[in-house]
Every structure is written in structure tokens, then in C-alpha cells.
Amino acid sequence: MQDPNEDTEWNDILRKKGILPPKEVPKEDEDEEEELALQQQSVVKTYESMTLEELEENEDEFGEDDEAAMEMYRQKRLAEWKAAQMKTKFVEVGEISGQDYVKEVNQAGEGIWVVLHLYKPGIPLCTLINQHLSVLARKFPQTKFLKSISTTCIPNYPDHNLPTIFVYYEGDMKAQFIGPLVFGGMNLKVDELEWRLSESGAVKTDLEENPKKQIEDKLMSSIKCSIPSRKDSDDSDEDY
Numbered sequence: 001m002q003d004p005n006e007d008t009e010w011n012d013i014l015r016k017k018g019i020l021p022p023k024e025v026p027k028e029d030e031d032e033e034e035e036l037a038l039q040q041q042s043v044v045k046t047y048e049s050m051t052l053e054e055l056e057e058n059e060d061e062f063g064e065d066d067e068a069a070m071e072m073y074r075q076k077r078l079a080e081w082k083a084a085q086m087k088t089k090f091v092e093v094g095e096i097s098g099q100d101y102v103k104e105v106n107q108a109g110e111g112i113w114v115v116l117h118l119y120k121p122g123i124p125l126c127t128l129i130n131q132h133l134s135v136l137a138r139k140f141p142q143t144k145f146l147k148s149i150s151t152t153c154i155p156n157y158p159d160h161n162l163p164t165i166f167v168y169y170e171g172d173m174k175a176q177f178i179g180p181l182v183f184g185g186m187n188l189k190v191d192e193l194e195w196r197l198s199e200s201g202a203v204k205t206d207l208e209e210n211p212k213k214q215i216e217d218k219l220m221s222s223i224k225c226s227i228p229s230r231k232d233s234d235d236s237d238e239d240y
Contacts, residue, residue, distance in 0.1 A: 089141035093117075093133050096146050098153045104146060106171040113143045113202045118150040118157065118164040125180050125188070126163045132190040139194075140203040167200045175200035184212070 015022060096104050096116075108114045117133055119126035130147055137145040150157040150164070157164075163183065167175040177183065177196065184192070191211040198205035 090144045091138055091141050093130065093137050093145040093147050096148045096153070098148075098155075101148075101153060104144075105166075105168055108144055108168065108171070110170060112170065114166075114168040115143060115145050115197060115202050116166045116168070117145075117147040118153060118162065118166070119147055120150055120159060120162055123159070123162055125183060125186055128186060128188060129163050129165070129183065129193065132188070132193045135190050136194055136197070136203065143203050165197075167197065167202045169201065174202075 094104070105114050105116055115133070115136075117126075117129055119130060121127075133145050133147065137143070150159075150162055161178050163177075163180065165175075165177040166173060189211060191207060194203060194205050195207055195210050195212070197203045198207070
């Protein structure tokens with residue numbers, strides 16, 4: 001009698017027709033298949049548990065067969081990160097005290113820019129900057145805009161340093177603007193402040209160049225026009 005488990009072309013045909021039962025898989029082969037499946041599940045779980053940074057850091061440790069799965073999970077993590085960024089909207093300027101400083105500024109969170117304005121009521125330039133920051137907070141909701149009365153935030157902070165703006169990113173100070181001269185006094189426009197903050201990285205401006213430069217160029221142009229040329233001056237001397 002012919003062995004139904006024997007590897008012959010005839011037996012393969014009979015198995016396809018359903019006349020013979022499927023070939024029995026040796027237990028050793030079954031164990032190997034189960035172990036391979038568990039390994040694949042383990043790899044998948046490893047991908048799922050990794051952050052976006054961890055996936056990028058460990059991509060060299062996985063083989064070519066894992067690249068598709070890694071890319072899938074990387075895209076998933078990237079989408080989750082973007083969704084979290086979109087949810088993080090501050091919209092308005094928050095008021096803090098010295099007790100809130102560490103939590104609201106130093107521990108603001110991953111990928112968060114913080115703009116903190118130290119001010120005092122009754123100083124006109126401070127009031128103007130708070131108004132400008134309210135506009136910018138609505139324009140750049142991913143940036144955390146804060147304000148604090150200077151002496152409640154930093155004891156004995158000198159008034160002659162006001163207004164002061166500190167720019168932080170992930171707990172590290174990236175820029176500081178201290179004193180009225182830095183801001184150009186009461187002539188400060190909201191676009192100029194936006195440009196200054198964009199230079200520090202705090203906001204992604206759509207301004208193509210420094211608005212202050214445009215004003216300075218126009219001013220210099222008008223001054224040049226008002227100064228008579230040497231030829232005009234010589235002509236006027238001849239009239240006398």
C-alpha cells in the first residue's frame with residue numbers, strides 16, 4: 001500500500017483533489033513555525049511600543065524583512081505626533097506667578113516654544129507689548145505665550161529692565177530681550193515683534209523680511225531726497 005505522506009507527484013495530485021488528507025507536518029517543523037510566529041509577534045510588539053525617536057534610532061538593528069513594518073509604525077507614530085501638536089493650542093496669553101514658573105515654562109513639554117513677558121502695570125511699553133502678544137498668540141497657537149508681573153515672578157527685578165521677554169524651548173532659554181531700547185520704544189509694531197520672535201525660533205512667520213528694515217529704508221530715502229545735491233547747491237550760490 002502506498003504511503004499517503006510520501007512526497008510523490010501522484011500523492012500531491014490526490015491531496016489537491018481532496019482524496020488524500022493534507023500531509024502531516026512533523027512536530028519539529030510545527031515547533032519551528034510556532035517559534036517563528038512568536039518572534040514575528042515579538043518584533044511587531046517592539047515596533048508598537050517604540051516612540052518615533054526610538055524607531056529612528058533602532059532602524060539599523062532590524063533586517064530588510066522588517067523595513068515595511070518599521071515604516072508603517074514610523075508613519076503611525078508621526079501621525080500621532082502631528083495630531084498631538086494640532087491639539088496643543090494655547091490661543092491666548094496666560095498669566096503666571098513665580099510659583100508657576102517651573103511648571104509652565106521649564107516643564108512646558110516636548111516641542112513647545114514659550115514666550116514669557118515680564119511686565120508691570122502702568123508702564124506704557126509693557127501694555128503695548130501685552131497687546132501685541134495677544135494678537136500673536138491667536139496667530140501662532142502652537143507657541144505658548146505667557147506674561148507675569150516682574151516682581152511676582154523674579155523678586156526685586158529692576159523696573160529699568162522692563163519690558164523683558166524670555167524665549168524658551170523645552171526648558172532651555174533660547175533668547176532674551178531686555179529693556180525698552182531693545183524694542184525701539186512706543187513705535188514698536190506687532191509685525192516687528194513677530195519678526196524678532198521668529199529670529200529666535202519661537203514662531204514660524206510668513207513675513208519675508210524685517211518690517212523694521214522697510215521703515216528704515218523709507219526713512220533713509222526721504223532723508224536723501226531732502227538733502228540738496230552739490231550741483232543744486234552750487235547753482236543756488238550763483239544766484240546770489
